[in-house]
Amino acid sequence: MTRKLKNYIGGAWVDSAGTEVIPVHNPATCEVLAECPESTYADVDNAVKAAQAAFEEWRSTPVLSRAQYMYHFKGLLEERFEDIAKVMVQENGKTIDEARGEARRGIESVDFAIGVPLLMRSDGVEDISSGIDETTLRQPAGVFAAITPFNFPMMVPLWFLPTAIVCGNTFIVKPSPQTPLSMELIFELLEELDLPEGVINLVHGGVQASMSVMEHPGIVGVSFVGSSPVAKIVYETCTKHGKRVQAQGGAKNYIAVMPDANMEASVKNIMGAAFGCAGQRCLAAAVAVGVGDAYDTMKNELVRYAQNLKVGYGLDEKSQMGTVISHAARERIETMIQKGVEEGAEVLLDGRKVKIEGYEDGSFVGPTILGDVKPGMQIAKDEVFGPVLSLMKANTFEEAVALINNSRYGNAASIFTNSGKHAREFKYAVKAGNIGVNIGVAAPSASFPFGGQKESFYGDLHGQGMDSIEFFTERKIVIERWT
Amino acid sequence: MSSLNTFGAVLSFAIQLEADFAAYYHQAGNAARASDAEKRKSKLERVRRENVVEITLEPIEGLDEADYVPNFNDTSAAGQAAVERIAAQFYQEVAPKINVKQAERALERCGQEHAALA
Structure with missing residues (x-):
């Protein structure tokens, strides 16, 4: 009997409320590897509630402690490197070397997130007026989500999740229903970190789950990678629902x-x-x-x-x-x-x-x-x-x-x-x-933003690099006078 | 024939080669050399994990694993020198074809270690 995937919500593996499933194929052997549930609005709502409940405690956890979780996560990723690569091959069809390359790129994003304590620092000016100081604070914004594609099932979610949570946010990943197994394994590793329940959540599914993420009022921002027509829809839907959004589209x-x-x-x-x-x-x-x-x-x-x-x-x-x-x-x-x-x-x-x-x-x-x-x-x-x-x-x-x-x-x-x-x-x-x-694949490393112009990108702040710090934080200006 | 045609194929072959060396020297009763082979195996696993990025994924030509098959059945002194020569030759020929300096250096050093025992 084919295994049906579970969502990971509030620190537990749970069944989706949805009754529809999407078969996950190995594209080389045609074997059905698993069944991916088409999660419903209720599933997304549960994930949002869990993430919201976790937010206040998590944001007050010292940023150095938040970064420490990613140190441990990096260790687990290195230990399970070959297993992760093999899962990617099985569900995506890429070569083992390409999968290893993807895993390495994913780990680079974890490395970047470990640097968030430095990158979140902000600035200020004394005596902006007589006896008045003005400073900027960076604060986490709340619950973020990522809707990610089949072609890089491990790397792309890791462009977003590590940085977002080390910045103090809580997070929901909705991976591609064609390649959900890599994220299942990644969440099994994340579970070993003993993060507070609800900081990270995984909701499987296709269009219904994606629409629920885009429309849910409890999610403050969405990161998306996919085709340009869908990126445009994601951008328009998210902005209509008052969210910040970074939507990376297709290319030629x-x-x-x-x-x-x-x-x-x-x-x-x-x-x-x-x-x-x-x-x-x-x-x-x-x-x-x-x-x-x-x-x-x-x-x-x-x-x-x-x-x-x-x-x-x-x-x-x-x-x-x-x-x-x-x-x-x-x-x-x-x-x-x-x-x-x-x-x-x-x-x-x-x-x-x-x-x-x-x-x-x-x-x-x-x-x-x-x-x-x-x-x-x-x-x-x-x-x-x-x-x-x-x-x-x-x-x-x-x-x-x-x-x-x-x-x-x-x-x-x-x-x-x-x-x-x-x-x-x-x-x-x-x-x-x-x-x-003299480089055919101009792939920015994790400390640089992933560029994209014209119909290849909808939004203002790109994934990766300092753009991601901007995207995953609110800036608050504090003007003080003490007399 | 170019059966060692990818970064992963080359590194995986080298990793298996060092595993075979470790087993060979255990059988020959040389724990020190077996330990050295296991260290090289661990190093090569790390190199494979850490140095595979897009720019390494160019096709590799002109390497066939059939050219590098040591006879691990002969544990005599002459046999040991022979298998070390083959390993040294493998690393010397493969290192220049890897387009990442850290990986190239690691392979060169493995070759030097084997050459010293040949």
């Missing part, structure tokens, strides 16, 4: 390759950027723009490398690319490839209908490269979220920048070049929140 990330780039190093890096995590990440390289003579060399080398990528089950150490998340995702990606072909793109490498021995029913899409892609094609404009790299040609650097800035997304963009001048102009002119120079 461009990479410009200049003729002076070190082509071998560039291509190897672009490979990881385009096909890592089977292209299912918001920093994935989607379009490589070869400038001038770079185009043909880049094209030939990319195809040569990509056709040798070993696609397979993620738990095999030798697999270099795993599955996409589901059969539905595979069909959507293959439809977009076909549309590109119909619109005139040249198929340089076709990953459709790839079959992996022993995993014939798995949701595999092989690395795919489309050449001669033009700006008006759907494949150049819309997010694929799969292992599909489009190649475009630009005659000049300026033309490449114009192509990039024409995108409605603005998550990331990279340039490969040996010219400081072009690198500088790229950083200056390109409208994207994360810029890579």
Whole structure:
């Protein structure tokens, strides 16, 4: 009998009130790993009440003590590192190395949260007027929640939860129903910390649970990562209900390759950027723009490398690319490839209908490269979220920048070049929140905010870095006179 | 043939290699060398855990585990020198292909330790 997941509310594992369940599949083996409940408003309400009840005691717990919990949490994450990575492979389909990389990134966020006692400090000025002092206090704001995606089921929740709680807030995580098992394991580890009941809560589910989080009046702020259309809905719904919100959306990330780039190093890096995590990440390289003579060399080398990528089950150490998340995702990606072909793109490498021995029913899409892609094609404009790299040609650097800035997304963009001048102009002119120079995946580390512009981000304060301290605290101004 | 084609595949192979060395030296009655192998195994597990980030996930070419199969059945002095030579060769050839300095250094040092016993 398939195991039905429980919510973690008020320090206890409890059944959801919901009767509907969403099967959690291993996308490589098609095995049903568990059933994820579609939690109801009542479940979210219980979590909010538990978090509210815990808030006053928790906020008055010294910040150094709050940070100590994260020291212990980091230790547990290191101890269980391989177990966490394996769970991610099983529910998401990524490779074991990618899962380890995700786990490492998640731990970086815990490291950052350990520094909150320093980062929460605020400032003041004596004698702002005669005998009057003015200071700023940072205070926790209450109950926060995160609605997180399938593609980084461990890392993304940890962008938010550790910092939020060390700042003195209480927290609710609503993970993706496609990949809820990583968070279940993480909460089992968090449970070992003996945090006060209600400081952390886990509510499983899909749309109903998400809407309940967005609409519940007891939640002061929501962090979201997902597609742009949903990010927009989350932003609009949360702001309508008086919440602060940071909603990270989708992307169409461009990479410009200049003729002076070190082509071998560039291509190897672009490979990881385009096909890592089977292209299912918001920093994935989607379009490589070869400038001038770079185009043909880049094209030939990319195809040569990509056709040798070993696609397979993620738990095999030798697999270099795993599955996409589901059969539905595979069909959507293959439809977009076909549309590109119909619109005139040249198929340089076709990953459709790839079959992996022993995993014939798995949701595999092989690395795919489309050449001669033009700006008006759907494949150049819309997010694929799969292992599909489009190649475009630009005659000049300026033309490449114009192509990039024409995108409605603005998550990331990279340039490969040996010219400081072009690198500088790229950083200056390109409208994207994360810029890579000779780096294909411009992923900010935990102490920097995760940028994002245009339709890739809705909100004001980004996840990670000092933005997260701002997001998870209220600033109170105190003006004092003692005579 | 490039069966050691990822960061994880290389590190996991090295970890298993050191586990095999530890068992080999236990069997040979050399507790000190067995302990050294276990320390290297722990170090490599930490290296694998701490150094796998996006930039390490580039394809690795030109390494085949079939080229590095020590004969752990021979515990004679000559046999020990032979298995150490193979391990040293493995680390010397694999270290330059890892694009993270900390991991590269750890692999180099493992290679030096094995070379000293070859």
